[in-house]
Amino acid sequence: MPLVPMRVLLDHAAENGYGVGAFNVNNMEQIQAIMIAATETNSPVIVQASRGARSYSNDNYLRHLMLAAVELNPGIPIAMHQDHGNSPATCYSAIAQGFTSVMMDGSLMEDGKSPATYEYNVDVTRKVVEKAHAAGVTVEGELGCLGGIEDGHGAGLSGDEALQHLTDPEQAEDFVAKTGCDALAVAIGTSHGAYKFTREPTGEVLRMDIIREIHERLPNTHIVMHGSSSVPKHLIDIINEFGGEMKPTWGVPVKEIQEGIRHGVRKINVDTDNRLAMTGAVRRVLSQKLGEFDPRYYLGPAREAMAELVKERMIAFGQAGQADKVPKTGLADMKARYGTA
Ligand code: G3H
Ligand code: 13P
Ligand code: ZN
Numbered sequence: 001m002p003l004v005p006m007r008v009l010l011d012h013a014a015e016n017g018y019g020v021g022a023f024n025v026n027n028m029e030q031i032q033a034i035m036i037a038a039t040e041t042n043s044p045v046i047v048q049a050s051r052g053a054r055s056y057s058n059d060n061y062l063r064h065l066m067l068a069a070v071e072l073n074p075g076i077p078i079a080m081h082q083d084h085g086n087s088p089a090t091c092y093s094a095i096a097q098g099f100t101s102v103m104m105d106g107s108l109m110e111d112g113k114s115p116a117t118y119e120y121n122v123d124v125t126r127k128v129v130e131k132a133h134a135a136g137v138t139v140e141g142e143l144g145c146l147g148g149i150e151d152g153h154g155a156g157l158s159g160d161e162a163l164q165h166l167t168d169p170e171q172a173e174d175f176v177a178k179t180g181c182d183a184l185a186v187a188i189g190t191s192h193g194a195y196k197f198t199r200e201p202t203g204e205v206l207r208m209d210i211i212r213e214i215h216e217r218l219p220n221t222h223i224v225m226h227g228s229s230s231v232p233k234h235l236i237d238i239i240n241e242f243g244g245e246m247k248p249t250w251g252v253p254v255k256e257i258q259e260g261i262r263h264g265v266r267k268i269n270v271d272t273d274n275r276l277a278m279t280g281a282v283r284r285v286l287s288q289k290l291g292e293f294d295p296r297y298y299l300g301p302a303r304e305a306m307a308e309l310v311k312e313r314m315i316a317f318g319q320a321g322q323a324d325k326v327p328k329t330g331l332a333d334m335k336a337r338y339g340t341a
Helices: 006-016 028-041 051-057 059-072 088-096 118-134 159-164 169-179 208-217 233-241 254-261 272-288 296-317 331-338
Strands: 020-024 045-049 078-085 101-104 138-143 183-186 222-225 265-270
Touching: 006 020, 006 078, 006 138, 006 183, 006 222, 006 265, 020 028, 020 078, 020 296, 028 045, 028 059, 028 272, 028 296, 045 051, 045 059, 051 059, 051 078, 059 078, 078 088, 078 138, 088 101, 088 118, 101 118, 118 138, 118 169, 118 331, 138 169, 169 183, 169 208, 183 208, 208 222, 208 254, 222 254, 233 272, 254 265, 254 296, 265 272, 265 296, 272 296
Parallel strands: 020 045, 020 265, 045 078, 078 101, 101 138, 138 183, 183 222, 222 265
Antiparallel strands: none
C-alpha cells in the first residue's frame, strides 16, 4: 500500500474512538523503530519530519527511507507528515517530495518564533489547504502558540505569556470554517522538549478543558496535541545514571492524553520521549563498554529502546490492532472527496 493521506487515518481513529501517535524521525533507525512497533502491534502510523529533520537527513534520503518502510510493511497504512511547516513554500516542497500530509503552522511567522496575527494565520493556512487538497494531501493548522522554544520551535513565551496564547475555542470555530483545514493543533499549555512542567501538571497549567470545549463546538474536526511527550522519570534516570545531567522535569501524563482522545484528540505528537529513550540506551552502552566503537552496538540498542517506547504509546493511544481495519483510501480518492479531482 502506498503512503496514505493522514486524513484517512484520523477519520478512522475518530470513527472508532482512538488516537494516532505522530512520531518524529531524522534517520533510518528512528523510522525502523516506528515500523517495528507498528508491525508488532498492528498499528497505523504517522511518521513526521520537521524542517530541521528534512535538512539534517536530506529530502532524498528521507523519501527513499519512507519508500523502504512502505515496501517492507505492505499491511501498515503509513502517513508521511511535514511537522511545523513555517510557510506555504515549505508545505509545497514537502508535497513535491511525496509527503501525504502537511502542517501549515501559521500561528507563528516564517521565522518560527514570532506570534503571527489571526488574519495572517487564516490567510496562509487557507492557501495551503487549497493547493494540498488539490493533490489529496491533508492539512493540519495551528491556532494559539505553544510555550517552549528549547527545540527551536515555538514563540519563546514564558509560562505566563504562554497561558495568554492558548487556543480560543470560539476563534477555533471561525478558523476551521475559514480555512477548511482537516486537523487543528491547539495550545493548551504544553511546550516542546523535555522541560514542560516543574511538577505533575494540574488542570491550571494543562488546560484539558479547552480541548473539551473545542470538541463540543467542532465535533468533526480532528484535534492535534503537540508537545505530548510524557518525559518518563525512568528515562531521565537512565540518562543521569550513565553520565547525563538532566534536571527533574514533568511532561504530559499518558492518562491526560487518553482523556483528550475521549474528547476529539486524534493525533498526538511525540518526539522528546523517543530522544530520551535513544540517548539513555546510547549512554548505557558507551559507559559500560568503554572499548566499543562500532555504531551498530549503540544505535541498535537505541533503536530497540525507541521501538519499546513507541509500542507502549501505540497501545495506550488505542491505535494498536487497527492497521488492517483502516480503509484503503488513497490520494486520488481524497481528491474526489475534497471535490478537487
Ligand atoms: O516540533 C518539534 C519536534 O520535536 C521537532 O524538533 O525541529 O528539533 O527537529 P526539531
Ligand atoms: P515533544 O517535544 O513533547 O515530544 O513534542 C513534539 C512535537 O510536538 C512535534 O511537533
Ligand atoms: Zn509540535
